[in-house]
Amino acid sequence: MQIAALWWTLILSGSDSPVQPPAGTLIAHALELIQHCDGPAVVDLLSETDLQRLRMQALAARSAELDHPIFAGTGPYLLKQWRTQAAPLTEQQLYKDECLAYPSDLKAVAGALRPGPAWMHENRAWVPLLSADDDYFGLGLAMVLEQGQWRLSLHTHTIAHVQIRHPAHAALWQRIDAQVDVPYRCEDEKLPPPPEPQELDVVQLEAGLWEEDQANVWGYLQRQATRHYAGAPSATPTAVPPVARPSPSAQALWAQAVYSSLGFDDAPDHTSAQWERRLRNAVGYAQRAIDGGVDARELALPIVELAKWQLSRDLDSPANRQAALDILAPALAARASQALLMQALLLSDPVDGSKPQCTVAAEALVEAAASEALVEAAAGIDGESSEDGAEALIDLAVTIELDCPDPAARRPEVALRLLGPDVEDEDARTGQYIQCLLKQDEQQSCELPDYRTLAEAWSSHAEHQPWLSNVSLRPGRNYEETPDCD
Amino acid sequence: MTEASRCPRIAAPCPQPPQFAAGQRVAFCTLCQQQVHDLSALNASEQTALLARNTRLCVRLKVVTPLLAAAMALGSAAAAPTQLTPDPSADVEDMFETGLLIAPAAAMLPLFEPSELPESFDEAVAATPQTES
Numbered sequence: 196m197q198i199a200a201l202w203w204t205l206i207l208s209g210s211d212s213p214v215q216p217p218a219g220t221l222i223a224h225a226l227e228l229i230q231h232c233d234g235p236a237v238v239d240l241l242s243e244t245d246l247q248r249l250r251m252q253a254l255a256a257r258s259a260e261l262d263h264p265i266f267a268g269t270g271p272y273l274l275k276q277w278r279t280q281a282a283p284l285t286e287q288q289l290y291k292d293e294c295l296a297y298p299s300d301l302k303a304v305a306g307a308l309r310p311g312p313a314w315m316h317e318n319r320a321w322v323p324l325l326s327a328d329d330d331y332f333g334l335g336l337a338m339v340l341e342q343g344q345w346r347l348s349l350h351t352h353t354i355a356h357v358q359i360r361h362p363a364h365a366a367l368w369q370r371i372d373a374q375v376d377v378p379y380r381c382e383d384e385k386l387p388p389p390p391e392p393q394e395l396d397v398v399q400l401e402a403g404l405w406e407e408d409q410a411n412v413w414g415y416l417q418r419q420a421t422r423h424y425a426g427a428p429s430a431t432p433t434a435v436p437p438v439a440r441p442s443p444s445a446q447a448l449w450a451q452a453v454y455s456s457l458g459f460d461d462a463p464d465h466t467s468a469q470w471e472r473r474l475r476n477a478v479g480y481a482q483r484a485i486d487g488g489v490d491a492r493e494l495a496l497p498i499v500e501l502a503k504w505q506l507s508r509d510l511d512s513p514a515n516r517q518a519a520l521d522i523l524a525p526a527l528a529a530r531a532s533q534a535l536l537m538q539a540l541l542l543s544d545p546v547d548g549s550k551p552q553c554t555v556a557a558e559a560l561v562e563a564a565a566s567e568a569l570v571e572a573a574a575g576i577d578g579e580s581s582e583d584g585a586e587a588l589i590d591l592a593v594t595i596e597l598d599c600p601d602p603a604a605r606r607p608e609v610a611l612r613l614l615g616p617d618v619e620d621e622d623a624r625t626g627q628y629i630q631c632l633l634k635q636d637e638q639q640s641c642e643l644p645d646y647r648t649l650a651e652a653w654s655s656h657a658e659h660q661p662w663l664s665n666v667s668l669r670p671g672r673n674y675e676e677t678p679d680c681d
Numbered sequence: 682m683t684e685a686s687r688c689p690r691i692a693a694p695c696p697q698p699p700q701f702a703a704g705q706r707v708a709f710c711t712l713c714q715q716q717v718h719d720l721s722a723l724n725a726s727e728q729t730a731l732l733a734r735n736t737r738l739c740v741r742l743k744v745v746t747p748l749l750a751a752a753m754a755l756g757s758a759a760a761a762p763t764q765l766t767p768d769p770s771a772d773v774e775d776m777f778e779t780g781l782l783i784a785p786a787a788a789m790l791p792l793f794e795p796s797e798l799p800e801s802f803d804e805a806v807a808a809t810p811q812t813e814s
Contacts, residue, residue, distance in 0.1 A: 316798065333790070333792060408791070409797070410796060410797035410798060411791050411794050411795060411796040411797065411798075412796065412798065413791040414790075414791030414792055414793070414794045414795075414796050415796040415798040415800060417790075417791055417792045418792060418796075418800065419800075421792065427804070428804050429804060430801055430804050431800075448792065451792075451793065452792055452793060452802075453802045455792075455793040455794075456795075456802040459795040460795060461795070469803070472803065473802055473803055476802070476803065
């Protein structure tokens with residue numbers, strides 16, 4: 196089956212280029228190289244940019260104290276290794292050391308995936324990798340054509356992370372999570388001095404380190420592949436026949452890609468009907484992905500964004516709270532935090548003049564926070580690091596209890612209990628406000644801090660950066676590589 | 682708690698971000714005892730390479746996007762229902778956020794970045810995606 200798939204790659208291509216796609220044997224060889232961090236043919240397979248980068252890194256490691264991004268994070272570990280090693284460092288060894296040092300989703304699962312038809316533009320090719328059940332979750336091989344030969348663009352592979360975790364692929368996740376268990380090295384790790392100190396031209400050094408992709412050809416090619424496996428139509432004809440069965444993970448990725456495109460410079464104006472159509476398009480694919488088994492929490496952002504759209508379109512179309520709540524339904528069913536926060540705001544501070552349901556909203560948040568805290572604890576996640584985790588849910592519940600539009604429904608004593616015993620340390624002004632409220636005769640002079648108002652909560656909820664959204668912590672992901680810095 | 686033991690547990694955002702001079706790419710945060718990388722001072726390839734290599738990384742980044750401006754306008758409108766029309770021409774000053782990113786590579790995937798090559802995201806509006814067979 197693997198051989199057949201490789202020949203398929205030879206025959207078909209989603210190319211807009213007359214160049215022949217990478218050969219199947221080459222792709223198989225590249226997968227082996229990535230999977231095992233080793234291979235005698237490294238020099239023949241890696242792009243010149245990658246080889247150059249390896250040489251530069253080794254030179255810098257052994258010659259100078261450089262404050263460069265390539266040596267951040269795990270970098271000092273490699274610096275230490277390369278500075279204490281007897282020269283010369285070969286390209287094969289540099290590749291192997293680097294490959295072993297850095298976790299890579301692709302490295303973890305390369306052996307379990309098969310290549311699909313390559314998507315090409317000029318001298319670049321993206322070879323998507325598919326699971327056994329033809330699901331495409333964004334992994335692939337980036338290749339560049341150099342002097343008539345397709346070569347692996349190594350550093351592009353390290354950005355290949357599984358974005359969508361479909362329940363059907365639990366075994367693949369386990370492999371990925373297992374390799375993340377590499378020890379984290381603190382940046383203050385004591386490094387030996389460079390063994391061969393010399394003056395280096397840093398500008399020249401850096402010029403050779405990175406492959407420029409200003410046009411983002413890789414993103415373009417990845418989107419072509421994603422669109423194809425999502426079953427989404429394209430205005431650009433390709434030689435690749437439509438898929439028989441759309442991939443749920445690709446549909447989820449495509450939903451996110453379409454949603455992300457709303458932040459591009461050439462996106463339609465956000466007050467336009469075209470903007471709304473594109474957002475609905477994204478949500479449509481999100482819904483299909485959810486129907487195909489993808490966790491709705493992965494796709495909450497476009498859903499919440501479309502719900503927001505119902506609240507503020509134009510003067511001729513009043514805010515439609517019920518429509519917003521209806522749109523949130525699939526994300527609420529999956530207990531997505533962003534959707535829960537939005538629902539709570541809509542219940543406690545209705546935009547359509549209906550009666551506030553503050554107690555219902557706050558209690559739903561508290562209940563969700565309890566579940567979220569359990570998930571975070573199980574994943575080893577510090578709640579403070581999640582902008583929409585348990586702490587954010589409690590935070591909004593407190594605000595609702597203190598600033599409900601219906602004064603009779605405000606419950607400062609509940610807010611105080613939610614804030615806990617450390618309220619004076621963490622949020623002194625809120626604590627003072629609550630104590631003031633609890634002294635009945637002084638209520639008129641109590642001053643609610645701005646950051647505890649529902650108006651501020653609305654604004655905070657709106658301040659969302661879509662491109663940062665993918666940073667949000669994913670329940671179940673293993674982030675427990677806690678370093679020992681003591 | 683010692684400074685050293687705090688280093689892996691810093692929560693985003695950083696409460697006392699270090700100052701960056703124009704063009705400065707890295708600054709040291711005395712609070713968290715870490716190098717903070719200014720992503721806005723790196724080109725796209727440097728950003729992706731840096732973020733791809735590190736599952737935990739302290740960075741400074743520019744957070745203004747057209748969609749953020751839209752979201753802010755929408756948020757303001759929601760907070761004040763009498764003014765339901767977002768103002769698309771409203772100026773939004775550049776804002777920077779500093780703090781620890783976890784699994785940052787996902788945020789910078791080329792898949793979610795604009796390309797200079799012509800492509801459309803709107804064909805599927807009129808067509809219906811294939812249903813599962």
